[in-house]
Amino acid sequence: MSAAIPKEVVSQPVGDARGFDWKWIVIGACVAFTVYIAVIPLGFLFWQSFRTPQTAAVDSVFTVANYATAYGSSDTWRLFWTSMQFASGTALFAFVLGTALAWMNERTNTPFKSVFFALAVIPLIIPGILFTVAWILLASPQIGIINLVMQNWLGLEEPPFDIYSLRGMIWVDGLHYSPMAFLLMSAAFRAMDPSLEESATMSGANIFQVARRVTLRLTWPAIVATILILFVRAIESFEVPALLGLPAGIEVFTSAIYQAVHRYPSQVGLASAYAVALLLITTGGVYWVSKLSGRGSQYATMTGKGFRPRQIDLGGWRWVTAAIFVVYFLLIVVLPFAVLLWSSFQRFYAVPSMEALQNLTLDSYRFILDYPNLTRTIWNSVVLAVSTATIVMLVTSVICWIVVKTSIPGRWLLDGMASLPIVFPGLVLGLAIMVFYLNVDIGVYGTIWIMLIAYVTRFMPYGLRYTTTSMVQIHKELEESAAMSGASWGTTFRRIILPLLKPGLLAGWIYVMIVSIRELSTSILLYSPDTQVMSIVIWELWENGQYVELSALGVLFIIALFVLVLIAQWLGRKYGVKE
Amino acid sequence: MLTVDGLFTEYASAGGDTVKAAQDVSFTVDEGQLFTLLGPSGCGKTTTLRSIAGLERPRQGSITVNDRVVYSSSAGVFVSPNQRGFGMVFQSYAIWPHMNVFQNAAFPLEVGGRRYSRQEIRDNVMQVLTAVQLDQLADRNATTLSGGQQQRLALARALVMKPALLLLDEPLSNLDAKLREKMRFELKRLQRELKITTVYVTHDQGEALALSHEIAVMHEGRIQQIGSPRDIYERPATRFVADFVGSSNFIDGTVTGAAATPDGCVVVRTEIGDVTVRSLQSLVADERVGVSVRPEDVELTEDRPAGGNVWEGRVDQKVFLGEAVEFQVKVGARTLLSRRHPTLRTKIGDAIFVQLDPEKCVVLKVA
Numbered sequence: 001m002s003a004a005i006p007k008e009v010v011s012q013p014v015g016d017a018r019g020f021d022w023k024w025i026v027i028g029a030c031v032a033f034t035v036y037i038a039v040i041p042l043g044f045l046f047w048q049s050f051r052t053p054q055t056a057a058v059d060s061v062f063t064v065a066n067y068a069t070a071y072g073s074s075d076t077w078r079l080f081w082t083s084m085q086f087a088s089g090t091a092l093f094a095f096v097l098g099t100a101l102a103w104m105n106e107r108t109n110t111p112f113k114s115v116f117f118a119l120a121v122i123p124l125i126i127p128g129i130l131f132t133v134a135w136i137l138l139a140s141p142q143i144g145i146i147n148l149v150m151q152n153w154l155g156l157e158e159p160p161f162d163i164y165s166l167r168g169m170i171w172v173d174g175l176h177y178s179p180m181a182f183l184l185m186s187a188a189f190r191a192m193d194p195s196l197e198e199s200a201t202m203s204g205a206n207i208f209q210v211a212r213r214v215t216l217r218l219t220w221p222a223i224v225a226t227i228l229i230l231f232v233r234a235i236e237s238f239e240v241p242a243l244l245g246l247p248a249g250i251e252v253f254t255s256a257i258y259q260a261v262h263r264y265p266s267q268v269g270l271a272s273a274y275a276v277a278l279l280l281i282t283t284g285g286v287y288w289v290s291k292l293s294g295r296g297s298q299y300a301t302m303t304g305k306g307f308r309p310r311q312i313d314l315g316g317w318r319w320v321t322a323a324i325f326v327v328y329f330l331l332i333v334v335l336p337f338a339v340l341l342w343s344s345f346q347r348f349y350a351v352p353s354m355e356a357l358q359n360l361t362l363d364s365y366r367f368i369l370d371y372p373n374l375t376r377t378i379w380n381s382v383v384l385a386v387s388t389a390t391i392v393m394l395v396t397s398v399i400c401w402i403v404v405k406t407s408i409p410g411r412w413l414l415d416g417m418a419s420l421p422i423v424f425p426g427l428v429l430g431l432a433i434m435v436f437y438l439n440v441d442i443g444v445y446g447t448i449w450i451m452l453i454a455y456v457t458r459f460m461p462y463g464l465r466y467t468t469t470s471m472v473q474i475h476k477e478l479e480e481s482a483a484m485s486g487a488s489w490g491t492t493f494r495r496i497i498l499p500l501l502k503p504g505l506l507a508g509w510i511y512v513m514i515v516s517i518r519e520l521s522t523s524i525l526l527y528s529p530d531t532q533v534m535s536i537v538i539w540e541l542w543e544n545g546q547y548v549e550l551s552a553l554g555v556l557f558i559i560a561l562f563v564l565v566l567i568a569q570w571l572g573r574k575y576g577v578k579e
Numbered sequence: 580m581l582t583v584d585g586l587f588t589e590y591a592s593a594g595g596d597t598v599k600a601a602q603d604v605s606f607t608v609d610e611g612q613l614f615t616l617l618g619p620s621g622c623g624k625t626t627t628l629r630s631i632a633g634l635e636r637p638r639q640g641s642i643t644v645n646d647r648v649v650y651s652s653s654a655g656v657f658v659s660p661n662q663r664g665f666g667m668v669f670q671s672y673a674i675w676p677h678m679n680v681f682q683n684a685a686f687p688l689e690v691g692g693r694r695y696s697r698q699e700i701r702d703n704v705m706q707v708l709t710a711v712q713l714d715q716l717a718d719r720n721a722t723t724l725s726g727g728q729q730q731r732l733a734l735a736r737a738l739v740m741k742p743a744l745l746l747l748d749e750p751l752s753n754l755d756a757k758l759r760e761k762m763r764f765e766l767k768r769l770q771r772e773l774k775i776t777t778v779y780v781t782h783d784q785g786e787a788l789a790l791s792h793e794i795a796v797m798h799e800g801r802i803q804q805i806g807s808p809r810d811i812y813e814r815p816a817t818r819f820v821a822d823f824v825g826s827s828n829f830i831d832g833t834v835t836g837a838a839a840t841p842d843g844c845v846v847v848r849t850e851i852g853d854v855t856v857r858s859l860q861s862l863v864a865d866e867r868v869g870v871s872v873r874p875e876d877v878e879l880t881e882d883r884p885a886g887g888n889v890w891e892g893r894v895d896q897k898v899f900l901g902e903a904v905e906f907q908v909k910v911g912a913r914t915l916l917s918r919r920h921p922t923l924r925t926k927i928g929d930a931i932f933v934q935l936d937p938e939k940c941v942v943l944k945v946a
């Protein structure tokens with residue numbers, strides 16, 4: 001029978017089989033990598049939550065005591081309740097602030113708003129720990145400048161603000177996440193076809209009817225998703241609860257996990273039990289967000305072409321909205337940076353006064369530049385950031401190509417696994433990785449490799465989002481026409497796909513690099529004296545009470561990050577990144 | 580009745596200078612008439628329409644509907660769009676995806692100044708949905724409608740409050756060709772039946788000629804000519820209008836002799852020779868003009884015809900279009916386009932005679 005088959009037909013399957021094998025090797029490697037990096041630490045975290053603490057004397061055994069301790073006591077319910085209050089408060093505050101700013105920016109004729117939009121990214125480069133420290137210097141009851149000024153001016157007995165309180169925590173973390181709310185809600189406002197609102201106006205509806213019956217209803221999925229994302233972010237956040245909450249005895253899940261690990265003997269099992277609860281909350285949040293964005297895109301298909309955003313004429317009120325922008329920018333960038341700058345020129349921290357002005361010194365900068373291992377620390381930070389960004393973008397572009405451009409069964413699973421780390425709070429991921437490499441000794445614990453693994457895991461979902469966005473935009477026909485021109489698959493990838501993908505890859509690379517260099521909550525459980533990074537040094541200076549030295553380092557760090565972003569933007573514009 | 584007088588609408592562009600989108604736009608639409616703004620993309624049609632709607636605030640001018648002034652720069656009047664009571668169909672249709680068909684159409688009755696009872700709303704909505712043949716789909720989710728159905732729903736929503744004026748912005752441009760033809764007739768039938776004063780915006784000359792009582796051709800923010808479809812097509816006022824509405828042969832030349840002959844004919848000296856044209860405009864000797872002739876008015880015969888305005892040419896190209904054949908005929912150095920019945924089968928390269936009817940030659944003054 002085979003003799004009857006013409007030669008070309010026989011040779012066909014051979015070629016196919018070779019392509020087939022090659023694909024499966026790459027896919028196998030990707031699956032193995034994502035499973036290893038995302039799923040296994042999670043498994044170990046669960047396992048650890050059922051173990052007793054291991055010491056030199058006793059081996060670890062199975063137990064449910066961790067859960068009993070964690071969930072049996074009323075303390076835990078208080079912890080849960082405080083976490084919820086903190087996270088919801090932060091999410092709502094950031095949302096209201098960000099949405100109001102986004103609305104003013106997208107839908108009104110506020111003057112100079114394009115300048116504002118350009119400045120809106122600056123807060124994103126200020127690391128959370130520096131932002132928190134700056135606000136302590138601004139609003140702590142003892143040394144907070146704002147408090148002292150207000151007391152002086154208004155003759156108050158008591159300082160008006162206490163940053164070491166739940167409200168203070170919500171204020172600082174909410175401000176810190178408000179740029180994120182601003183960007184998300186700006187995107188939601190932009191994505192909506194304004195003629196949907198205009199046709200309601202033409203139907204006779206007034207401003208409130210349009211807002212209630214059309215605008216709000218249509219942006220509802222985006223609103224809920226934004227609040228949920230902010231909630232997840234807030235419940236994961238570590239800097240603010242640790243620096244502002246712990247001194248006042250206000251504990252949330254993240255600070256409780258940190259405390260459990262740092263107790264003696266270390267209560268890793270208990271920390272894991274807390275972590276599992278935290279993970280359940282974040283997973284629930286992320287799940288709802290993904291469901292909602294599915295609903296959002298169903299609405300998005302209804303929008304037409306020819307957007308022309310109409311701006312509401314605010315009349316004289318537009319100077320009020322401009323003033324709000326200015327005040328916001330003061331609160332979020334100028335004041336925090338100014339207070340760090342002031343403190344960095346002092347010998348001992350002192351509130352601004354004529355006397356303090358006489359004592360300006362560069363000592364703290366000298367101290368920082370002589371800091372033992374400073375070069376090493378910078379080197380660690382830079383190497384980690386660059387390698388994380390590079391590995392993440394390379395791996396995610398392959399994963400993304402498989403997910404978007406092939407029809408291999410089970411590819412959604414790959415996508416799901418690579419996105420899985422998004423539910424890990426930084427501290428929980430650090431804990432999981434720590435537990436895993438303590439138990440599986442392959443010689444990475446305490447080295448820079450464990451940090452690299454942690455960073456890559458943590459930021460893979462971000463990279464994936466960037467590559468997916470640009471990959472879906474590459475229309476299939478662009479590849480097909482290259483193939484019709486006679487290009488092989490390799491040539492098509494190199495000459496068509498990669499150049500089209502490049503702006504997206506570059507933007508993702510820049511983003512991952514910046515978030516890596518700011519990373520604190522994962523590193524804090526994994527670093528060793530040899531593998532310190534910048535944010536850890538800041539943390540240690542804070543623990544030692546070296547505020548002026550911390551400020552000097554913070555000022556240098558922010559300036560360096562700012563320059564880095566400028567260079568990245570310049571490079572980006574040169575290579576066609578549209579953001 | 581709608582009167583637009585001396586309307587100027589401008590935008591501040593990103594660079595800081597102004598985009599002069601509508602400049603000195605004036606026209607009148609009589610009760611029950613369909614008036615079309617026709618022009619290429621970017622000429623300011625949508626801007627003019629949105630200014631009438633109140634969605635843009637003009638810089639200067641006045642807009643009056645049935646003796647009610649809705650905008651006047653001199654009197655300082657600006658009625659907000661939701662108080663104007665106009666129906667509008669957007670290019671994207673702007674169907675609200677979170678409401679079903681009935682709810683979409685009922686919305687204007689629910690939010691307007693006048694209160695309607697539940698029963699009144701039901702009756703009015705079903706009546707208008709029946710008119711656009713969507714009554715069967717009243718409970719359907721709006722997201723599941725096809726393009727044509729969305730278009731009809733948008734129309735129903737605009738009509739349900741019995742508007743004083745109906746504004747349509749390229750309502751057919753998002754439909755495919757076959758459906759567009761069909762909807763064109765439906766729209767015309769509906770407008771003629773309801774006798775509703777309508778302003779229609781399109782860049783499609785076929786649509787404009789088929790639907791309108793009157794057409795205004797716009798170019799770079801200004802109205803070039805206002806007239807009946809037949810006027811616009813047969814007597815274009817400018818070269819732009821002649822070129823944009825249908826296609827045309829333009830032959831440049833100068834007027835010879837002093838006055839016109841008693842029958843109103845003038846001889847224009849052109850590159851293909853002397854062309855006799857009939858002109859209603861007063862022309863002076865040596866004035867530079869253009870002569871515009873539609874391809875269907877360029878007569879071709881294989882034998883020399885009787886009468887004047889005849890040239891001998893050669894067939895250069897032929898395109899078979901089904902119901903017609905397009906000939907490109909070389910007369911001297913000049914190529915003329917002619918559309919003939921397919922029964923004319925002259926071969927490429929053969930000699931052919933070209934004759935122009937002076938009545939069909941339109942003289943355009945060179946600006």
Ligand SMILES: Nc1ncnc2c1ncn2[C@@H]1O[C@H](COP(=O)(O)OP(=O)(O)O)[C@@H](O)[C@H]1O
Pocket residue numbers: 308309590591592598599600618619620621622623624625626627
């Ligand atoms: N919101 C706007 N801001 C700035 N320029 C605009 C805006 N809307 C329209 N334009 C400009 O005004 C001119 C006329 O636009 P438009 O009225 O939409 O034209 P048409 O509907 O005829 O295609 C164009 O040059 C367009 O770019």
Ligand SMILES: [Mg+2]
Pocket residue numbers: 621624625626
């Ligand atoms: Mg338009």
